Amino acid sequence: MPFRRSDLADLSYFLAIARHRNFRKAATELGVSASALSHSLRGLEERLKVRLVNRTNRSVTLTAAGEDLHGAIRDPFAAIHEAEDMLNLHRDAPAGRVRINVPDEAAMRLLVPVLPEFVARYPDVELDVCVDNALVDVIDAGFDAGIRFGGTVPEDMIAQRLSADFRWVVAGAPDYFERHGEPLHPTDLMHHQCIRLRLGTGRMYNWEFERGEEALALAVPGAITVDNGSTASALALRGLGVMYTSEGAVAAMVEQGRLRVVLSDWASPGPGYFIYYSSRRQVPRGLQLLVDLIRELRPLGL
Structure with a gap:
C-alpha cells in the first residue's frame, strides 16, 4: 500500500513508539494520550495491511516489518525536523x-x-x-x-x-546533632544515620572527602536510601539523618539555621x-x- 500524506503524522507517532518501546513514554514525548497513540498506530497498520508492533502487558517490540520501516524512515524524519528548526534562523x-x-x-x-x-x-x-x-x-x-x-x-x-564547580558537604538538622553529636572525622559517619544516595546508574554512591593530600570514599551506613536531593533534604530537615549534598543546594537552609554543615574542612570539590x-x-x-x-x-x- 502506498503512503498517503495523511500518514505522515502517524509515521512520526510510530517513530516515537519505536524509540521508547513504551506507549506511555512515547505519548509523553509527543504531548498526546496513550490511547490516541494506540489508535493512530492501529489505523496505520490497518491501512498498510501489516503489523508493525507486538504489544503485551509487559513489553512493546517491533515486528520485522516494523524494524524495516523504522530503519527506512528514521533518518528522513530527523532531516525534516532539522530543516524545520533551520527556519528559526529566518524568523x-x-x-x-x-x-x-x-x-x-x-x-x-x-x-x-x-x-x-x-x-x-x-x-x-x-x-x-x-x-x-x-x-x-x-x-x-x-x-x-x-x-x-x-x-x-x-x-x-x-x-x-x-x-x-561545586563543593560537596555533609549536612544535618541541629537537633540531629544534639542527639547524636557531630562527626569530627569522615570515618565517624560510620556510627551515624546517613541518608544514602543511589545514583542515576542504579549504584550506591560512596561519599567522597578530601583534605590536603588525604582522600576518602566511604560506603556510609543508613536505613534510608534516596535517588534525589530534594527528598534527602526533606528527610535531613526532619532530623532523620545526615545528607551528602552540594554546598549551594543547602546554603539557604544553613543560613536560616535549619541545617548545619559539618566536616567542612573535608569538603570535596566536584564538576x-x-x-x-x-x-x-x-x-x-x-x-x-x-x-x-x-x-x-x-x-x-x-
Missing part, C-alpha cells in the same frame, strides 16, 4: 519545541531561575522539561539535550558548561552542571538560546 522570533532531560536539583537551581526571562524573551518556544535522576540515553529517548554533572556526560556528546547533546544533529535554535541565557544569567556561577 523574527524563534519557535518550536525543545525537550530536555534534567536531574531534580538542576531543574530547581539552574532552570527555574532563568525560565521566567526565557518565556518573556521567546514566547513561541515550547520547553518540555523531564525531571529524571536516572541516567538515560537522551538521543534514544527522544530528547534534544540533557543536563548532568560534568563527570557523567557521555564522551561522544558535545558538552557546554552551565555552572561553576558543575553541563548541558550535552548529539554531535551528529543540528542544535535546535531554542536550545541554543536557553544555553545562552543560562550562561548570561549565571544562576549557579560560571
Whole structure:
C-alpha cells in the first residue's frame, strides 16, 4: 500500500513508539494520550495491511516489518525536523519545541531561575522539561539535550558548561546533632544515620572527602536510601539523618539555621552542571538560546 500524506503524522507517532518501546513514554514525548497513540498506530497498520508492533502487558517490540520501516524512515524524519528548526534562523522570533532531560536539583537551581526571562524573551518556544535522576540515553529517548554533572556526560556528546564547580558537604538538622553529636572525622559517619544516595546508574554512591593530600570514599551506613536531593533534604530537615549534598543546594537552609554543615574542612570539590547533546544533529535554535541565557544569567556561577 502506498503512503498517503495523511500518514505522515502517524509515521512520526510510530517513530516515537519505536524509540521508547513504551506507549506511555512515547505519548509523553509527543504531548498526546496513550490511547490516541494506540489508535493512530492501529489505523496505520490497518491501512498498510501489516503489523508493525507486538504489544503485551509487559513489553512493546517491533515486528520485522516494523524494524524495516523504522530503519527506512528514521533518518528522513530527523532531516525534516532539522530543516524545520533551520527556519528559526529566518524568523523574527524563534519557535518550536525543545525537550530536555534534567536531574531534580538542576531543574530547581539552574532552570527555574532563568525560565521566567526565557518565556518573556521567546514566547513561541515550547520547553518540555523531564525531571529524571536516572541516567538515560537522551538521543534514544527522544530528547534534544540533557543536563548532568560534568563527570557523567557521555564522551561522544558535545558538552557546554552551565555552572561553576561545586563543593560537596555533609549536612544535618541541629537537633540531629544534639542527639547524636557531630562527626569530627569522615570515618565517624560510620556510627551515624546517613541518608544514602543511589545514583542515576542504579549504584550506591560512596561519599567522597578530601583534605590536603588525604582522600576518602566511604560506603556510609543508613536505613534510608534516596535517588534525589530534594527528598534527602526533606528527610535531613526532619532530623532523620545526615545528607551528602552540594554546598549551594543547602546554603539557604544553613543560613536560616535549619541545617548545619559539618566536616567542612573535608569538603570535596566536584564538576558543575553541563548541558550535552548529539554531535551528529543540528542544535535546535531554542536550545541554543536557553544555553545562552543560562550562561548570561549565571544562576549557579560560571
